[in-house]
Amino acid sequence: MAENRPITVALLGAGTVGSSVASLLAENSEDFAQRIGAPVHLTGVAVRDAGRARPGLDPSLLTDDVLGLAASGADVVVEVMGGIEPARTAILAAMAAGSSVVTANKALLAEDGASLYRAAAEHGVDLYFEASVAGAIPLLRPLRESLAGDRVLSVMGIVNGTTNFMLTKMDEAGADYDDVFAEAEALGYLEADPTLDVGGHDAAAKAAILAELAFHTRVTIDDVHVEGITDVTAEDMRAARAMGFVIKLVAVAERVGEGIVVRVHPAMIPRDHPLASVRGAFNAVFVEAEAAGEMMFYGRGAGGNPTASAVLGDVVAAARNRRAGGLGPGESTYLNLPILDIGSAHTRYYVNLDVADRPGVLASIANAFAEHGVSIQVVRQDGHGAEAGLIVRTHRASDAALQATVQSLRELDTVKRVVGVMRVEGEAGD
Amino acid sequence: MAENRPITVALLGAGTVGSSVASLLAENSEDFAQRIGAPVHLTGVAVRDAGRARPGLDPSLLTDDVLGLAASGADVVVEVMGGIEPARTAILAAMAAGSSVVTANKALLAEDGASLYRAAAEHGVDLYFEASVAGAIPLLRPLRESLAGDRVLSVMGIVNGTTNFMLTKMDEAGADYDDVFAEAEALGYLEADPTLDVGGHDAAAKAAILAELAFHTRVTIDDVHVEGITDVTAEDMRAARAMGFVIKLVAVAERVGEGIVVRVHPAMIPRDHPLASVRGAFNAVFVEAEAAGEMMFYGRGAGGNPTASAVLGDVVAAARNRRAGGLGPGESTYLNLPILDIGSAHTRYYVNLDVADRPGVLASIANAFAEHGVSIQVVRQDGHGAEAGLIVRTHRASDAALQATVQSLRELDTVKRVVGVMRVEGEAGD
Numbered sequence: 025m026a027e028n029r030p031i032t033v034a035l036l037g038a039g040t041v042g043s044s045v046a047s048l049l050a051e052n053s054e055d056f057a058q059r060i061g062a063p064v065h066l067t068g069v070a071v072r073d074a075g076r077a078r079p080g081l082d083p084s085l086l087t088d089d090v091l092g093l094a095a096s097g098a099d100v101v102v103e104v105m106g107g108i109e110p111a112r113t114a115i116l117a118a119m120a121a122g123s124s125v126v127t128a129n130k131a132l133l134a135e136d137g138a139s140l141y142r143a144a145a146e147h148g149v150d151l152y153f154e155a156s157v158a159g160a161i162p163l164l165r166p167l168r169e170s171l172a173g174d175r176v177l178s179v180m181g182i183v184n185g186t187t188n189f190m191l192t193k194m195d196e197a198g199a200d201y202d203d204v205f206a207e208a209e210a211l212g213y214l215e216a217d218p219t220l221d222v223g224g225h226d227a228a229a230k231a232a233i234l235a236e237l238a239f240h241t242r243v244t245i246d247d248v249h250v251e252g253i254t255d256v257t258a259e260d261m262r263a264a265r266a267m268g269f270v271i272k273l274v275a276v277a278e279r280v281g282e283g284i285v286v287r288v289h290p291a292m293i294p295r296d297h298p299l300a301s302v303r304g305a306f307n308a309v310f311v312e313a314e315a316a317g318e319m320m321f322y323g324r325g326a327g328g329n330p331t332a333s334a335v336l337g338d339v340v341a342a343a344r345n346r347r348a349g350g351l352g353p354g355e356s357t358y359l360n361l362p363i364l365d366i367g368s369a370h371t372r373y374y375v376n377l378d379v380a381d382r383p384g385v386l387a388s389i390a391n392a393f394a395e396h397g398v399s400i401q402v403v404r405q406d407g408h409g410a411e412a413g414l415i416v417r418t419h420r421a422s423d424a425a426l427q428a429t430v431q432s433l434r435e436l437d438t439v440k441r442v443v444g445v446m447r448v449e450g451e452a453g454d
Numbered sequence: 455m456a457e458n459r460p461i462t463v464a465l466l467g468a469g470t471v472g473s474s475v476a477s478l479l480a481e482n483s484e485d486f487a488q489r490i491g492a493p494v495h496l497t498g499v500a501v502r503d504a505g506r507a508r509p510g511l512d513p514s515l516l517t518d519d520v521l522g523l524a525a526s527g528a529d530v531v532v533e534v535m536g537g538i539e540p541a542r543t544a545i546l547a548a549m550a551a552g553s554s555v556v557t558a559n560k561a562l563l564a565e566d567g568a569s570l571y572r573a574a575a576e577h578g579v580d581l582y583f584e585a586s587v588a589g590a591i592p593l594l595r596p597l598r599e600s601l602a603g604d605r606v607l608s609v610m611g612i613v614n615g616t617t618n619f620m621l622t623k624m625d626e627a628g629a630d631y632d633d634v635f636a637e638a639e640a641l642g643y644l645e646a647d648p649t650l651d652v653g654g655h656d657a658a659a660k661a662a663i664l665a666e667l668a669f670h671t672r673v674t675i676d677d678v679h680v681e682g683i684t685d686v687t688a689e690d691m692r693a694a695r696a697m698g699f700v701i702k703l704v705a706v707a708e709r710v711g712e713g714i715v716v717r718v719h720p721a722m723i724p725r726d727h728p729l730a731s732v733r734g735a736f737n738a739v740f741v742e743a744e745a746a747g748e749m750m751f752y753g754r755g756a757g758g759n760p761t762a763s764a765v766l767g768d769v770v771a772a773a774r775n776r777r778a779g780g781l782g783p784g785e786s787t788y789l790n791l792p793i794l795d796i797g798s799a800h801t802r803y804y805v806n807l808d809v810a811d812r813p814g815v816l817a818s819i820a821n822a823f824a825e826h827g828v829s830i831q832v833v834r835q836d837g838h839g840a841e842a843g844l845i846v847r848t849h850r851a852s853d854a855a856l857q858a859t860v861q862s863l864r865e866l867d868t869v870k871r872v873v874g875v876m877r878v879e880g881e882a883g884d
Binding site for chain 2 (some may be wrong): 044052055056058093125154162166169170171172173174175213219228238240284296298299313314315316317318319320322324327329330331332334335336337338339340341344345348349350351356358359451
């Protein structure tokens with residue numbers, strides 16, 4: 025390749041992220057040329073409506089022919105349209121034309137990453153997707169490359185900024201779920217379909233991507249157990265606070281025996297855990313590896329410029345590989361560990377009960393835990409008389425045993441109501 | 455290259471890190487083979503005394519001929535001996551023989567990284583050194599690669615675990631410097647020459663490496679302003695705590711105007727800053743970039759297995775490049791920004807004074823700050839009568855102006871003694 029032939033980049037999508045990518049490419053063109061060893065030339069920007077003027081974008085670059093631009097043979101095709109189609113078809117067309125692909129498309133990767141990897145291998149091109157999880161935080165490159173000489177044991181992250189904003193408000197201001205939902209909506213933080221955020225589905229897509237890289241096992245969003253934050257109450261928050269915990273929506277991928285479990289749900293986390301101090305729209309991912317021990321990666325999980333930063337880091341990597349004649353890491357799913365269901369997870373529960381106020385109540389409740397082999401860590405009595413309440417925190421047990429215990433509790437006549445049940449994560453020991 | 459020709463690795467050094475590298479390579483050989491696409495074959499281990507048996511190491515691999523093994527033409531030479539020589543000669547010999555090099559040698563990189571980069575470029579081989587800063591934390595790869603599409607504004611890190619252990623003890627247990635020094639010594643945490651830790655020189659070497667990557671500018675340890683923790687007192691700790699701060703030894707590299715400043719010194723950090731909660735022997739580095747915003751990387755900064763994890767990640771990267779025919783990122787010092795002295799840094803000061811208890815004292819002190827253009831943020835009066843004390847925290851100003859202010863304070867007859875002076879970092883605003 026001639027020393028100074030420009031690296032050509034085609035951009036699919038000009039929303040928040042796409043616009044940032046285009047403007048940063050223009051503003052920092054000198055830096056890109058130095059870092060890559062050749063100038064970067066933006067060859068086109070595919071948009072839905074090429075007639076609409078976009079500030080800062082040369083109108084002659086705009087096209088509504090997504091597939092045409094994707095297949096134009098640029099060195100690097102950047103896909104930031106989102107959604108499954110036409111993104112998938114465009115990416116496959118780009119690879120067939122010999123282009124390396126950089127994408128931020130978590131939904132597509134979590135649904136059908138395998139097709140993209142397969143096409144990349146077939147055509148000898150790169151597939152990079154740092155921006156698909158936790159926006160600006162360099163996370164996937166460390167997992168794919170820095171930890172390539174280690175064995176990951178677990179990944180636990182706060183990977184959805186909107187729900188973390190909401191839970192932070194509920195924790196710090198004592199606000200109700202409905203109020204913080206309305207506030208997030210007013211601020212434009214929620215996806216067009218808000219269940220993607222509050223139902224945990226956005227976090228689940230990211231959990232699938234993280235799990236695949238961490239465990240060298242193909243994982244799709246359908247493999248992820250998902251519970252959202254819609255049932256988290258101000259009372260749960262208060263109870264968590266009283267015990268020295270905070271409630272976060274966590275995405276967990278972990279080895280369990282010879283398999284893995286991937287799950288997204290609200291969880292109580294001790295306030296001195298590094299993830300507990302991740303406030304507002306920030307994201308963070310806590311990784312535990314066999315040799316490296318505990319690590320955390322923290323930063324902005326969304327937004328035009330932060331996401332564009334991650335996209336452009338990948339563009340530089342793909343461009344350098346073009347010039348050096350090499351390739352970045354491809355798919356690495358050689359282990360293909362069995363994906364176990366949520367019942368196999370090992371975790372702890374917090375259980376909040378309204379109970380009858382009479383002798384023998386605690387004995388009957390303790391018995392329900394013991395029957396399922398679940399060991400109690402702490403019991404706290406709350407209130408008196410007709411209002412008697414009991415809060416139980418368990419030691420570690422299988423999620424199946426914990427669920428069965430809660431079912432038994434519901435059937436006890438000493439238990440008037442199961443007020444709240446939540447998993448507890450991030451505590452040391454059993 | 456034949457599909458399954460083994461990747462050969464020569465290991466220079468079998469101390470704590472080298473032994474971990476060798477045993478992890480053996481234990482996880484299946485994983486390495488899968489991740490690289492070819493088995494890894496350890497061809498030799500260079501040690502000072504080849505006659506001494508080392509548990510877990512095949513005696514037939516041991517040699518005391520460091521340079522011979524270095525120049526043996528292995529695909530990857532791993533240098534974990536430390537020190538300047540014979541490490542430098544060995545690395546240059548390895549590169550001349552066509553080997554890619556993975557090193558954890560912060561001292562050599564901070565003193566003469568340029569020679570290593572130059573030799574790597576000349577011979578078309580890789581130079582990776584993730585383990586040289588912050589042990590297991592994937593940090594250099596994110597800086598070199600993930601942020602390659604962004605502009606770093608500042609890097610601030612806790613990169614020396616021993617001093618962080620000592621400062622954490624002083625903060626949490628109210629211990630004196632001498633006591634925590636003795637404890638660190640008893641635990642074997644201190645380097646053979648303890649001034650490398652407590653004098654800040656180990657942190658300075660890491661600061662130079664971080665600054666070079668962050669600012670695309672050649673930085674050596676001689677460019678770093680260094681102050682250690684030997685003057686930090688239990689009283690400073692108490693004062694910091696009373697103001698809601700904690701004292702950490704920070705390594706800072708930052709853009710200042712058209713240049714950069716690189717400095718290592720104790721600093722007060724607000725307790726709600728992410729770095730404040732980095733306790734004990736953990737390391738963390740806080741990075742601010744133009745597009746990505748704020749990020750933090752957190753994990754174990756030292757120890758055999760954590761450091762070996764970083765080394766082996768680099769071995770996998772170098773091995774993959776060998777197989778794909780590409781090269782990792784080389785030196786990127788195209789900016790070569792001027793390195794400014796500490797007086798040009800913009801920071802805040804905490805100043806603790808014993809003052810005369812008479813009218814006009816505060817006015818004379820306020821005047822000393824104003825004369826040097828330093829604006830006061832908070833003044834707090836402590837004690838009464840003969841024991842009158844005054845604590846001042848400033849707004850941001852040049853370090854030169856702050857130093858000149860302290861000099862003026864020392865000369866005031868209303869100031870009996872300057873009890874403590876420390877920089878304050880990590881506060882928002884001016």
